[in-house]
Amino acid sequence: MITAEHLTKRYARRGRAVTAVEDVSFTAQAGRVTGFLGPNGAGKSTTLRMLCGLTTPTAGAATVLGRPFAALPNPGRHVGVLLDAAAQHPGRTGREVLAVSARLMDVPAARVDALLDRVGLTPQEAAARVRTYSLGMHQRLGLAHALLGDPAALVLDEPANGLDPAGIRWMRELLRGFADAGGTVLLSSHLLREVEAVADDLVIIGGGKVLAQGGTAALLAAxxxxxxxxxxxxxxxxxxxxxxxxxxxxxxxxxxxxxxxxxxxxxxxxxxxxxxxxTDGLEQLFFTTTARHGREEVPA
Incomplete structure (x- = not known):
């Protein structure tokens, strides 16, 4: 389970305080996929960074599996994180990226090849330098890294970005299977139809605030x-x-x-x-809910 409680983040910009996230609270339950949605600049990435201990909240708190992320022992064994698929060493091969992390997490080396196969990276692609990867290959490697420690929770920001239709369908099935096995999935994406197809619950934010949340079926049955x-x-x-x-x-x-x-x-x-x-599907719900909250001039 992933919990945000009254998360708030303010930045100082040009001598004034700018609020990126204000009093955001929600829970992503185990065994369910929670879609985390909002327009550009709504505060999604800032919220995810606070959940993962990369940004310190001005107020509020966040827990993953009942603890703050920083308090998790060997956190990669508990929660898999994919916030930026391009944040991988460009000079290493895909296999080397995973092998180094496997050592750090104390994960059996055999899991590296198993995950490369699971995310659809061929032996030739796994042996190539990351700098040569396409965006879709970066996403597959990033997801393999998130799954490396056999975590109980996943926090994913735009994991399907750059994937072709077959890859998007594969991603949906993988996340659905992870949740059905008891895992917690918190998924941020602009691919609304794909979120609608896989998400059990929704949290929609705009202007740094929660605008709507609840079960997907209930929200779409307005x-x-x-x-x-x-x-x-x-x-x-x-x-x-x-x-x-x-x-x-x-x-x-x-x-x-x-x-x-x-x-x-x-x-x-x-x-x-x-x-x-x-409410004609998630797309209509999204645009109706966020109509007054366009792109905000705050850190994303």
Whole structure:
């Protein structure tokens, strides 16, 4: 389990205090994949760095498996971290990168080749210098490194970046299998459809604050409807007259269920051209939730 409790981080910039993360609290449960989402500059990377002991919080605390990251003995044996796939020695081969870490973690050397095979790096690729790797190969090596200590938890920032469609599907299956075996996965990604496909829970932040969190199914099952018609103003008036809330967000978004929308449209003699649940998947939930929180000028 991974827990953030009232995490806050402020920086001094040009003589003034800038808040990158403010009072962020959430829990990533064992046996589940938790998607950690937000626009660029929302504070995701700063939060992950605080969880992993790389950035000191101004306030609040974080624990991994019940302890602060820095208090974990041989932390790589407990939590696998991938925050920057490019942060690997460019002059070493892929196999050497893992072999050095295996010695430091006191992991059997045989696990290196087993993991290279598991993440799909061929013997020729494993023998190549890391400086020659593509972005996708960096990601595979980074994930192998995160898995090297056979950890109980994974903290991953954009692990599918640079992977082709087959690689993205492979990544999804690997993370799903890790969680199903009892592991904890905290996953930050901009690939919303992939997060929707694998995440059991979601935490969405913007402007350094938590905007929404909960089970994926519950968050995507928001009541109400999104509707388009040949006369949206008339339909909006009919829905409001029936006591339903209505707002414009590319289409009419209303608290009315589909059946009530149909009745209002029939009564107003308005032709409906599109009608669907208010939250049309994770992408719609993300943009609706973060609409007021664009890219923030704070450390990411």
């Amino acid at each position: 009541p109400g409807s999104r509707v388009r018609s040949l006369d949206d103003p008339a339909l909006a008036r009919a829905l409001e007259a029936a006591g339903h809330e209505v707002r414009l967000d590319g289409a009419l978004v209303t608290s009315a269920p589909a059946e009530e929308v149909g009745r209002a449209a029939l009564g107003a003699a308005v032709v409906i051209t599109d009608l669907r649940p208010a």
